[in-house]
Amino acid sequence: MPDTVPQFSAKTWRAPNLAISSLAGNIQPHHEVALADLVLRRNNLLPSVKKIIEDYRPDMVGLSAMTFQFDTARRLAVFIKTLRKDIKIALGGYHATLMYEEIASSGDGDPFDYIVRGEGEETFRDILDAAEGNREWKDIPGLSYRRQGGFLHNTPRSLENLDTLRLPRRDVRIWSGYYFSGKKLDMVETSRGCTMTCNFCSMNRMYGRTFRTYSFERIMQDLTNAKKHGARYITFSDDNITLNVKRFESLCDAIVEAGHNDLRYIVQASTAGIASSPVLAQKMARAGIQIVFLGIENVSERNLKLMNKGNMLEKTKRAIEYLHNNNLLIVGGMILGHAEDKEEDIAQNYEFFDKANIDFFGEQIITPYPKTGMRDILMNEGLVTNAIDYRKYNGFWANVKTKHLSSEDLQFLRWKYKRKYSTFFKTTPVFKANFAW
Known part of the structure; x- marks a missing residue:
């Protein structure tokens, strides 16, 4: 998300989101992935999002948000759906993990298709596999997914085995800075x-x-x-x-x-x-x-x-x-x-x-x-x-x-x-x- 903690000046500090880089590094190799870290496009937000949707034509967009960033994530999801209704949108991060029930049971969840709870590397990889028809949605731990106008909440996922995680992907970042x-x-x-x-x-x-x-x-x-x-x-x-x-x-x-x-x-x-x-x-x-x-x-x-x-x-x-x-x-x-x-x-x-x-x-x-x-x-x-x-x-x-x-x-x-x-x-x-x- 483009929202930053205001105590840290954007003039001296712009840090990459490690979580999305790690997600990218741990999906199946045959999937094409690109990272759009919106902290680098704070002053040109919606035109930048529109351009990458047009250029990359994604099947799925993942949005990661802290609590103070959730409103931005929701509004961005609505905007992306106006560009292309067929894009699936997954929400992850701290706020999704803490508040998935509240999000799913209110209008806040309307623009999202999936909610990833807890650590996301394995869950997001499983979502892409399920989208290809290679596994059942109900069998993905840590996932909440949309069905018949509401959300179904699968069982929690156990913590990741850090010994099995691959390195983050830094080579697929769209922007630098x-x-x-x-x-x-x-x-x-x-x-x-x-x-x-x-x-x-x-x-x-x-x-x-x-x-x-x-x-x-x-x-x-x-x-x-x-x-x-x-x-x-x-x-x-x-x-x-x-x-x-x-x-x-x-x-x-x-x-x-x-x-x-x-x-x-x-x-x-x-x-x-x-x-x-x-x-x-x-x-x-x-x-x-x-x-x-x-x-x-x-x-x-x-x-x-x-x-x-x-x-x-x-x-x-x-x-x-x-x-x-x-x-x-x-x-x-x-x-x-x-x-x-x-x-x-x-x-x-x-x-x-x-x-x-x-x-x-x-x-x-x-x-x-x-x-x-x-x-x-x-x-x-x-x-x-x-x-x-x-x-x-x-x-x-x-x-x-x-x-x-x-x-x-x-x-x-x-x-x-x-x-x-x-x-x-x-x-x-x-x-x-x-x-x-």
């Missing part, structure tokens, strides 16, 4: 899943509380492939790459041994993981890791307890020290807007980030994502101010209030303290939600 700070950017994953119990996160609805890893050999092949296609920066998309710290240390060593430390890397990591090893940050630096999105989340013991994070402030301080001692830049993850927050609580977090010399602020206002424990808590306390307009569920907009602050207060205070403490604020453009529809 992925970059970070002017250098070509690509995405690679070394693992999937997280065993943590953070109640603001919907990840466990996709993977359960599991952690699966790729072999180092496969990861090195993927890095070689990304490099072959021009990548100079790599973002590891792992949900929690520091869940197994010894493995991450060994991965850093393997990157150096394979000569892939000529690339520069961006990772997201937990403070507990970084703080647990005095040598991990050293190995990360030697491997070429340059930027770490660090899940600090909040500095209030009360708020950390609400998020099922535990009291981790001392670990956070140690993690920051380890990273900065090895010249690694930190994007500090911060979550604001908890039930008891007052202005001084908002200010406390920014003051901590400032004193700790956090390089970039990655703050967001807590969002009541569908099917999360945090949403249930906030709904029960009457603190959700926007329960249904998912277009604003991107961490930038205030969809909640606290017992002391309105949504408008939260929006203003986020702006106020970002402006006061973050040097990055002045380089971040005003967010515009419009596309060239």
Whole structure:
């Protein structure tokens, strides 16, 4: 989808969608496939979609959407059907996985023929096989499909065996233009899943509380492939790459041994993981890791307890020290807007980030994502101010209030303290939600 998280400037950051590249890499070889990543056509959206439908004349279109992108996916599906009614459209991604029953039972599901629930590589491959008449629709786990005006929901699919997945297809991308700070950017994953119990996160609805890893050999092949296609920066998309710290240390060593430390890397990591090893940050630096999105989340013991994070402030301080001692830049993850927050609580977090010399602020206002424990808590306390307009569920907009602050207060205070403490604020453009529809 073309929708992006507004905290990340499109002037400096355009990242490819790894999921659709992986889907393309794991269908049957005789199928023709092309990847149209609409983040590259934000300002020329519908003409670009119309042209690729005319040029490629697809039998099927797959759309992948996060929750805040779902409305765009639905509108695009309607538009595609106006171009050619015979095109079949499959919807996948987090929102489809979380909300398939609601989508299927409402008008939101009208433009879709298939809903892929959970990981999509095997399910999408099976859909194409069924479309060719090579298998029965009812026998495809993880699929919801249209029959007689409604949807039938097949049994869930078990998690993918990562040892059997082929490499993503980067060679079938229609457009180019992925970059970070002017250098070509690509995405690679070394693992999937997280065993943590953070109640603001919907990840466990996709993977359960599991952690699966790729072999180092496969990861090195993927890095070689990304490099072959021009990548100079790599973002590891792992949900929690520091869940197994010894493995991450060994991965850093393997990157150096394979000569892939000529690339520069961006990772997201937990403070507990970084703080647990005095040598991990050293190995990360030697491997070429340059930027770490660090899940600090909040500095209030009360708020950390609400998020099922535990009291981790001392670990956070140690993690920051380890990273900065090895010249690694930190994007500090911060979550604001908890039930008891007052202005001084908002200010406390920014003051901590400032004193700790956090390089970039990655703050967001807590969002009541569908099917999360945090949403249930906030709904029960009457603190959700926007329960249904998912277009604003991107961490930038205030969809909640606290017992002391309105949504408008939260929006203003986020702006106020970002402006006061973050040097990055002045380089971040005003967010515009419009596309060239």
